[in-house]
Structures are given as structure tokens and as C-alpha cells.
Amino acid sequence: MFPEIGQFSLILSLFFALSLALVPLIGYWKGNRLLLETARPLTFIMSALVLVSFVILSLSFLTDDFSVLYVAQNSNSQLPVWYKFSALWGGHEGSLLLWVLILSGWCSAVALKIRTLPEDIGPVVLAVLGVVCVGFLSFLLFTSSPFARLLPDVPADGGDLNPLLQDFGLIVHPPVLYMGYVGFSVAFAFAVAALITGNLNASWARWARPWTAVSWAFLTLGITLGSWWAYYELGWGGWWFWDPVENASFMPWLAGTALLHSLAVTEKRGVFKSWTVLLAIFTFSLSLLGAFLVRSGVLTSVHSFAADPTRGIFILALLLVLVGGSLLLYAIRAAEVRSTVSFGVTGREAWLLLNNILLTVLTLTVLLGTLYPLIFDALGLGKISVGAPYFNSVFAPIALLLMVFMAVGPLSKWHHTKFRVFFKVCSISAFIATLSAGLVVYCYEFDFIAWLSLAVAFWVVFLSFSDWFGKVSAGTKGIIPRARQLPRNYYGMLLAHLGLVVTLVGIVLVSVNSHESMLRLSPGDRATVAGYEFQFDQMEQVKGPNYVASKGQFTAYKAGKAVAVLHPEKRFFSTRQQVMTEAALDAGFTRDLYVSLGERLEGSAWGVRIYVKSFVRWIWLGGLMMMAGGLLAALDKRYRKRAGV
Amino acid sequence: MHPVRKKRLLVITAIVLILSAAVGLVMYALQQNINLFFSPSQIAMGEAPRNAIIRAGGMVVKGSVKRNSDTLAVAFDVTDFQHKVTIEYRGILPDLFREGQGIVAQGKLNNDGVFEATEVLAKHDEKYMPPEITEALKNAQRSTGESAESVQSTY
Numbered sequence: 001m002f003p004e005i006g007q008f009s010l011i012l013s014l015f016f017a018l019s020l021a022l023v024p025l026i027g028y029w030k031g032n033r034l035l036l037e038t039a040r041p042l043t044f045i046m047s048a049l050v051l052v053s054f055v056i057l058s059l060s061f062l063t064d065d066f067s068v069l070y071v072a073q074n075s076n077s078q079l080p081v082w083y084k085f086s087a088l089w090g091g092h093e094g095s096l097l098l099w100v101l102i103l104s105g106w107c108s109a110v111a112l113k114i115r116t117l118p119e120d121i122g123p124v125v126l127a128v129l130g131v132v133c134v135g136f137l138s139f140l141l142f143t144s145s146p147f148a149r150l151l152p153d154v155p156a157d158g159g160d161l162n163p164l165l166q167d168f169g170l171i172v173h174p175p176v177l178y179m180g181y182v183g184f185s186v187a188f189a190f191a192v193a194a195l196i197t198g199n200l201n202a203s204w205a206r207w208a209r210p211w212t213a214v215s216w217a218f219l220t221l222g223i224t225l226g227s228w229w230a231y232y233e234l235g236w237g238g239w240w241f242w243d244p245v246e247n248a249s250f251m252p253w254l255a256g257t258a259l260l261h262s263l264a265v266t267e268k269r270g271v272f273k274s275w276t277v278l279l280a281i282f283t284f285s286l287s288l289l290g291a292f293l294v295r296s297g298v299l300t301s302v303h304s305f306a307a308d309p310t311r312g313i314f315i316l317a318l319l320l321v322l323v324g325g326s327l328l329l330y331a332i333r334a335a336e337v338r339s340t341v342s343f344g345v346t347g348r349e350a351w352l353l354l355n356n357i358l359l360t361v362l363t364l365t366v367l368l369g370t371l372y373p374l375i376f377d378a379l380g381l382g383k384i385s386v387g388a389p390y391f392n393s394v395f396a397p398i399a400l401l402l403m404v405f406m407a408v409g410p411l412s413k414w415h416h417t418k419f420r421v422f423f424k425v426c427s428i429s430a431f432i433a434t435l436s437a438g439l440v441v442y443c444y445e446f447d448f449i450a451w452l453s454l455a456v457a458f459w460v461v462f463l464s465f466s467d468w469f470g471k472v473s474a475g476t477k478g479i480i481p482r483a484r485q486l487p488r489n490y491y492g493m494l495l496a497h498l499g500l501v502v503t504l505v506g507i508v509l510v511s512v513n514s515h516e517s518m519l520r521l522s523p524g525d526r527a528t529v530a531g532y533e534f535q536f537d538q539m540e541q542v543k544g545p546n547y548v549a550s551k552g553q554f555t556a557y558k559a560g561k562a563v564a565v566l567h568p569e570k571r572f573f574s575t576r577q578q579v580m581t582e583a584a585l586d587a588g589f590t591r592d593l594y595v596s597l598g599e600r601l602e603g604s605a606w607g608v609r610i611y612v613k614s615f616v617r618w619i620w621l622g623g624l625m626m627m628a629g630g631l632l633a634a635l636d637k638r639y640r641k642r643a644g645v
Numbered sequence: 646m647h648p649v650r651k652k653r654l655l656v657i658t659a660i661v662l663i664l665s666a667a668v669g670l671v672m673y674a675l676q677q678n679i680n681l682f683f684s685p686s687q688i689a690m691g692e693a694p695r696n697a698i699i700r701a702g703g704m705v706v707k708g709s710v711k712r713n714s715d716t717l718a719v720a721f722d723v724t725d726f727q728h729k730v731t732i733e734y735r736g737i738l739p740d741l742f743r744e745g746q747g748i749v750a751q752g753k754l755n756n757d758g759v760f761e762a763t764e765v766l767a768k769h770d771e772k773y774m775p776p777e778i779t780e781a782l783k784n785a786q787r788s789t790g791e792s793a794e795s796v797q798s799t800y
Contacts, residue, residue: 345655357660361667368671372679383682383780385700387751390678394670518736520717579740598717598737607717607737 003068006056007147013049013104014137016042020130024123028196039123039130043111046133047104054101057146061088067154070094070146076160076575078546086171087161092295092311093146095174099291100136102175103182107133110186110211117207124196128189135318143311160546160575169229177222177249181287183215184256188284191277192326195333205267205276210634212263212280213492216256217630223249224623232583237516237594237611239619242391247370248290251363255283258359260630265352269414272353274334279356281330285323286363291315298374344416351409358402365394396449403456403504406497407463425466433458444513453508457501464494492633499625506618513614518598522605530612532593533557539604547571549582552606554595556586566595568608583609592616680751684781689728693754701730701760702749703781710744723748725785734762741767747779 020042027035057070061084066072074094075087089095107129114122140146190208194200226249231239240246262276292298296312344350369386376384411425437454441447471490472482515530526535537553549571556564566584573580583596591614598607682700683693693699703723710721717736721744722729732750742748742765752762 345652350656353656354659357663361663365667365671369675372675376679383700384679385682385751386675387678387680390674393674393678394667397670398667518717520715581740601712601717602714609737 002056003060003065003147003149006053006060007145009049009052009056010137010141010145010147013046013053014134014141016046016049017130017133017137020046021127021134022130024127024130025196028120028124028127033119036120036123039126040111040114042130043104043107043126046130047108050097050101050104050137053147054097057094057097058085058088061085064158066156066158067149067151068146069148069150072150072155072158074158074161076158076546078575079158079161079166080545082171083161083166087165089174090161090165090170093140093144095178096136096140096144096295097146098175099178099182100133100140102178103129103133103136103185106183106186110189118199121193121197121199124193125186125189128192128196129185132185132189132322135322139311139314139318143314157575160573163547163571163573163576163578163580164233166546167229167233169225169233173222173225173229176218176225180215180217180219180222180256181249181252181290183211183218184252184280184283184287186211186215187256187259187280188326191280192329194277195326195329198333198336200273200277202267202270205263206639208280209260209263209267210636210639212256212260213630213634216253216260217627217634219249219253219256220623220630221627223253224620224627227623228620231616232585237583237596237609237613239510239616242369242388244370245290245294247366248293251366251370252283252286252290254359254363254366255279255286258356258363259283261352261355261359265349269349271349272356274330275356277334278330281323281326285319286367288315288319288322292319293370346412346417346419347415348409348412348417349414351405351412354405355402355409358398358405362395362398362402365398366391369394400453400456403460403500406500407460410493410497411463411467425463429459429462429466433462444509447512450508450512453504457505457508460497460501464497468494487636487638489633489636489638492629492631492636494629495632496626496629499622499627499629501622502618502625503622506615506620506622509615510613510619514616515612517610519608519610520601520605521608522603527608527610529610531558532563532612534595534610536606536608539606542569544571546575547573547580550597550600552584552595552597552608554584556593564593566593568595568597570597570600587617589617590615682749682781684784685723685725685728685730686781686785688730688754688758688760695754695756698751698753700749700751701732701754702747703730704747705742705744707744723750725781727785730758730760732760732762732765734765736765738765739767743767 020039023035023042024039027033027038057068059065060068060071061075062081064071064075064077064084066075070091070093074091075084079087087094089098107126110129111126114126117125187208190204190211194204223246226246227239230241231237259276259279262272262279265272266276292312292315295315296309298312369390372386373384376382407429408426412422433455436458437451440454441451444450468483468486471486472479474482517527517529519527521527521536523536523538526533528534533556535555535557537555539550539552542549542551549569551567551569554566554568555562556566564586566586568584569582571580571582572578581596581598583594586593591612594609594611594613596609598609600606680698680700682702685701685703687693688701693701701723703725706722706724706729710719712719718733719735719738720731720733722731724730732752734750734752746767748765748767750760750762750766751764752760754760
């Protein structure tokens with residue numbers, strides 16, 4: 001009975017989404033206020049209906065209603081209760097429902113804040129979001145309804161959630177990531193609404209900026225969480241694999257980063273308008289492309305949902321309609337929104353333009369590497385995979401170059417910068433940065449790339465602080481009051497830039513100073529890795545809620561003193577007959593100890609991975625800083641004042 | 646030159662320079678890092694290059710997994726039910742590596758026709774079959790038609 005209500009409520013919400021997509025637009029063309037004003041109530045009703053179906057599906061999971069096919073496939077009565085809830089988004093259908101729920105949540109948030117916009121633009125923004133909702137709701141209903149029933153033969157128990165997903169990571173990673181992915185549809189809706197109404201001025205950028213910053217912050221956090229999850233859960237200690245699906249989330253992030261920066265220029269200087277609109281469309285398209293890559297099964301990936309060609313075709317059609325439609329609109333209307341203000345080649349605009357070019361190039365190289373196997377296959381040239389070395393060797397130099405300029409941009413003035421002052425500050429910082437990086441690398445092993453990257457890191461840190469110091473020490477007031485006066489926006493940028501530096505330092509030190517060894521060990525054996533001595537103490541059998549495990553105990557010694565006790569596990573899940581590796585970690589600010597069990601070999605011997613990774617936590621610490629920076633920028637007083645009006 | 650035009654020229658030159666550098670980098674990196682997939686039949690027929698990094702894969706033949714008793718070295722055969730190729734690997738195999746399961750390995754084919762793997766991948770869901778292997782099996786079936794049943798029975 002309940003699942004049918006859930007289904008029915010989804011169908012109803014599709015109707016409301018259809019009306020939301022049509023009625024306000026008709027109102028806009030006819031100049032009818034009444035029709036325009038339906039946008040908000042329609043949005044709220046649609047969102048409420050989606051929420052109802054989401055709650056019903058969660059109840060089906062929590063009450064073990066295995067008459068629902070999707071529940072039977074992805075849950076089990078023995079599953080701990082929090083995994084029963086998160087199992088909702090463990091498969092294609094449920095995760096799509098989560099996607100739609102988050103999309104409608106964003107719509108409602110826009111509807112709540114809409115009063116700050118001119119009367120006729122707000123409803124058009126909601127209508128565009130309505131079109132996106134129609135697309136995803138019909139995708140959900142027509143190809144992948146989560147409420148399909150298994151009647152009358154209800155299975156006694158469910159097929160269980162994939163053991164890999166029975167983890168804290170699954171609870172947090174998908175919702176946060178989707179918040180980011182889907183959030184970019186708001187920026188998209190603003191862009192398309194601006195094209196429809198022809199109302200593209202600096203205030204447009206001011207509305208779109210906080211929304212973009214918040215989605216960007218969520219996407220940053222989502223990617224960071226994903227990387228951290230993969231590191232401890234997949235059992236082989238990597239933190240980024242250039243897997244197609246990781247790339248699918250990374251491309252919108254890169255494009256979204258470019259969008260954030262070009263929005264800043266558009267807001268402050270009124271230039272790059274049409275480019276910013278195009279970038280908003282691209283960012284959203286890349287989110288859709290990501291959905292297509294993950295859900296169509298065209299690419300080999302660790303995230304692959306079970307493949308179904310009709311789903312792939314549906315998303316491809318959705319992609320073509322939304323992207324094609326908006327690009328067509330862009331082609332027709334963009335000429336009218338061309339910027340009339342000029343900008344100087346020595347000003348900050350030029351640096352931000354360079355930022356945008358480099359980020360776009362980075363996005364394209366990732367896109368090419370991700371799609372290359374598809375292109376190759378379509379041309380009949382054979383089955384290939386593009387390895388991580390491709391991405392590393394293309395991405396690293398361009399990203400480093402970007403970071404060199406990243407430090408310079410904030411230091412320069414809008415429109416025109418005096419070259420001599422600029423040159424003095426930069427050359428001193430460059431000198432100090434190169435020296436200190438050399439010193440650090442000298443203490444470890446010398447490695448050219450590491451030295452270069454660290455020099456860039458120091459360069460950004462020095463220039464950021466000298467910029468901040470220059471700003472607070474100017475004028476007659478004291479340093480602290482001036483520091484307080486600087487906008488949150490500025491501190492957000494500073495924090496995000498420093499976050500990227502922290503991530504860079506983490507990446508560099510992990511790559512040059514990690515010790516990985518795979519060994520054959522029996523209880524009682526000792527092995528030395530990177531100055532740490534690991535003793536394999538014992539092995540025992542333990543029983544979990546829905547698995548049995550072999551649990552090892554390792555003690556790590558440094559200079560004869562025990563520093564950590566680690567318990568790696570090998571779990572066997574009986575429902576799925578599947579084995580899972582649970583790595584044991586001793587996390588630290590400057591190093592991680594990582595032990596994971598391989599297979600059991602003859603006798604009491606086990607294959608064991610032992611890693612000592614330096615500074616790996618910094619990679620995610622930097623991600624958190626970037627997220628905080630994005631949120632701080634979105635909370636700038638400028639935007640809040642508008643909200644109060 | 647008109648200052649606006651001069652500015653535009655500067656911007657365009659910068660874009661062209663960066664783009665061409667990026668394209669060069671991409672071409673070079675792609676040339677180095679593309680790994681072609683070969684099925685056991687293709688390897689048996691000598692289509693696969695020796696001593697170049699390639700990918701190979703198929704179903705792990707039952708009873709073919711041999712482990713060294715002192716080290717982590719392991720050898721096993723993979724098949725597309727037409728031909729077999731022996732894969733040697735030193736290290737820890739993934740959790741879903743099992744006899745009868747489809748796997749993909751990356752490495753080099755040595756002069757003895759043995760595939761020396763540096764990486765062995767099995768997917769994270771047991772229902773999931775790497776697309777390369779699905780296709781390799783289909784091709785192998787098509788070429789004779791006889792072994793269709795044996796393929797079916799292995800899953």
C-alpha cells in the first residue's frame with residue numbers, strides 16, 4: 001500500500017514540475033502577474049511530494065519490506081539500521097530518488113530566497129529549474145522506479161547491500177556530492193533565465209555567486225569525502241585513481257571553479273558576461289555528463305551501477321535537450337549581452353581570464369582522457385584504457401602553472417596594476433619560496449617535481465600573506481580593526497587558496513615519500529617499513545552483525561617503542577558470498593600507518609600490505625579548507641543585505 | 646594598432662599559446678599511456694605486441710592458480726574458452742579474484758608468451774563483468790559457436 005502512495009506521489013510531483021516548467025514562462029510572455037506568481041507554490045508542492053516518496057522509500061527500507069524489488073535487491077534484515085537507511089542510495093533507483101530530492105530541495109531554497117530578485121526574473125529561474133526537474137522525474141519514473149513490487153512471491157530476505165557500501169562513507173559521500181552536482185543547476189537556471197529575460201547585468205552575477213559558491217563548497221566536500229573513503233575502504237591505499245566516475249565529479253568541479261572566478265569578474269567589473277553564462281551552462285552539462293557516465297555503464301569503473309542501455313539513452317536525450325536547448329538560446333541571445341566595458345591586460349581581469357583559460361584547458365584534458373576509450377572504441381580501433389600516468393603528466397604541469405598565477409591574481413588591482421611594485425613583491429617571494437622549498441626537499445630525497453611543487457606552494461603562501469598584510473597595514477587604523485573590515489569574501493578566497501596549497505603539499509609528499517610494501521607474514525613475524533617495525537601479533541575469528549571476519553593484530557614500533565596497535569580485518573559476508581578487506585589505519589598529522597590483509601596463503605601465512613604514507617591527511621585537510629572558504633565567501637555580508645530587503 | 650585590437654590580439658595569442666602547449670602535452674601523454682586490450686585468442690594468434698604495456702583478461706581457469714610457497718608470487722591462466730594465456734603476478738590479488746571470475750590484468754607479454762602483470766583488477770561487484778571480457782567472450786563464441794554452452798555454465 002505505502003509504496004504505491006510513494007509512486008503516486010512521484011507521478012503527482014511530475015505533474016507539478018510540468019506546470020512549474022510551463023505556467024510561469026507563459027506568464028512571463030503574456031505579462032501576467034498571476035501566472036508568474038504560481039511559481040513559488042508549485043515549487044513547494046512539487047518538493048513536498050518528492051519528500052513524501054523519499055520518506056516512504058526510507059520506511060520500506062527500515063521496515064524490511066522486501067515486497068519492494070529495490071529494497072529486496074539492496075537490503076537485508078540483518079543489516080545494521082543506519083546502513084538500511086543509507087542502502088536507499090546504494091543502488092541506481094534510490095540514488096536517483098536522492099538526486100531528485102536534493103534537486104527539489106535546491107528549488108525550494110531558491111523559491112524561499114526569490115523575493116530578493118526583480119519580480120519577473122525569479123519565476124523564470126524557477127521555471128527553468130522546473131524543466132530540469134521534469135527531466136529527472138521522468139527519468140526516475142519511466143526507466144527506474146524504486147517502487148516496483150515483487151508480488152505475490154515476496155522473498156523471505158533481501159539480497160543485501162554490497163559490503164563495500166556498508167560503511168560510514170556511503171552515508172555521507174553521495175548526499176554531499178549530489179548537493180554539489182545538483183546545486184550547479186541553480187547557476188544554470190540563473191544563466192538561462194538571464195538569457196530568456198535579456199536581463200544580464202552585474203546584479204545577475206551577484207545573485208548567482210552565493211549559490212554557485214555553496215554548490216562548489218558541497219562538491220569540494222563530496223569529492224574530498226570520496227577520496228578519503230576510497231583510501232580506507234578499497235584496501236589498497238590510493239586516494240585518487242583517475243577513475244572515470246571520479247573524473248565525472250572532478251570535471252564539474254574544475255568548471256565550477258572557473259565559474260566562481262568569472263562570476264567575480266562579472267560582478268565587480270561587468271566584463272566576461274557572455275563567457276560566464278556559457279560557463280554556467282557548461283558546468284551543469286558536465287554534471288549531467290557525469291550522471292550519464294555513472295549510470296549508463298559505458299565506461300569501466302569501480303562505481304558502475306548495473307548497466308541498462310535504456311537509461312543511458314534517456315540521460316543522453318536529457319543531456320541533448322537541456323544542453324542543446326540552452327546553447328541554442330545562448331546563440332540567439334548572447335550577442336545582446338556582450339560586455340561594453342573594456343579591461344586592461346595588466347589588471348586583475350587579465351589574471352582571472354588566465355585562470356579561466358587554464359581551468360578550461362584542465363577540464364578538457366580530463367574530459368578527453370575520460371572519453372578517449374569511448375571514442376577509440378566507436379572508431380573500431382580496439383579496446384583501450386587511459387592510464388593514470390596520462391592524467392598525471394598532463395594535469396600536473398598545467399595545475400602548477402595555474403597555482404603560480406593563483407598567487408598573483410589577488411595581489412593585482414582591477415583594471416591596471418603598477419608593474420614595478422608588483423615585480424618587487426613577486427621577485428622577493430619567488431626567491432624565498434625557491435630557497436625554502438630547496439631546504440625542505442634537501443631534508444628528504446631530492447626530486448625535481450617535488451621541489452618545483454613545494455616552491456609553488458611557498459610562493460602562494462608568501463604572496464597571500466603579503467597581500468593580506470598589505471591590505472591591513474595600509475591606512476591609519478590599527479591592524480586588527482582593518483583585518484576585521486576586510487570582506488568575508490576575501491577571507492573565503494584566502495582560505496580556499498591556502499587549502500589548495502595544503503592539498504598540493506599533501507599530494508607531493510605522499511608521492512615522493514610513501515613506503516609501500518607487500519609481504520608474506522605469519523603471526524609472530526616482524527617486518528620493517530620506513531623506520532617502523534611491524535609485528536604481526538595474532539589472528540582471531542570474530543563475528544559481526546552480518547559477517548564473520550578474520551581479524552589480525554599488528555603492533556607498530558618506532559625505535560623500540562610501541563606507537564600503534566592496528567586491527568586489519570578480512571570480512572566474509574554470507575548473503576552475497578563476498579569477501580571484503582577492512583584496512584587498519586593509524587592516522588597522524590604527518591604520517592599514516594596503513595595495514596591491510598591480502599589473501600590467506602598456505603599455513604598461517606597471510607599476504608599483508610604495509611604502507612607508511614607521509615602527510616596524506618593534508619590532501620583532505622586542504623579539501624576541508626577549500627570547502628570552508630567557499631561557504632565563507634557565500635556568507636559575505638553583501639549577499640545578506642540583499643536578502644533582508 | 647588600435648589599443649582595443651592590440652588587447653584582443655594579446656588575449657588571443659595567449660589562448661592559442663596555452664592551448665597548443667596543452668594539445669602537445671596531451672598528444673604526447675596519450676601516446677605513452679594508452680593501454681590496448683587483448684583477449685587470450687588475440688594473444689594466441691600473435692596479435693599482441695611483446696614487451697609493451699597492454700591489458701589482457703578473461704575468465705580465470707578453475708584449478709590453474711599456483712602460488713609460490715615462500716613469496717607472494719602467483720600464476721594463473723585466463724581463458725575466453727578458445728585459448729588460454731598464463732598470467733604471472735607478484736603481490737596481493739583483489740578480494741573478488743576467484744577461479745571462474747572475469748579479471749583484467751595490466752602488464753607486458755614476455756618472449757615466452759607469459760603475461761607478466763603489474764596490476765590485476767577484478768571489479769567490486771560480483772555481478773559486474775568488465776565490458777572488455779564480455780565482448781571477448783562473445784567474439785570467441787561467434788568464431789566457433791560450439792563453446793556457447795560452456796560459457797553459459799561458468800557463470
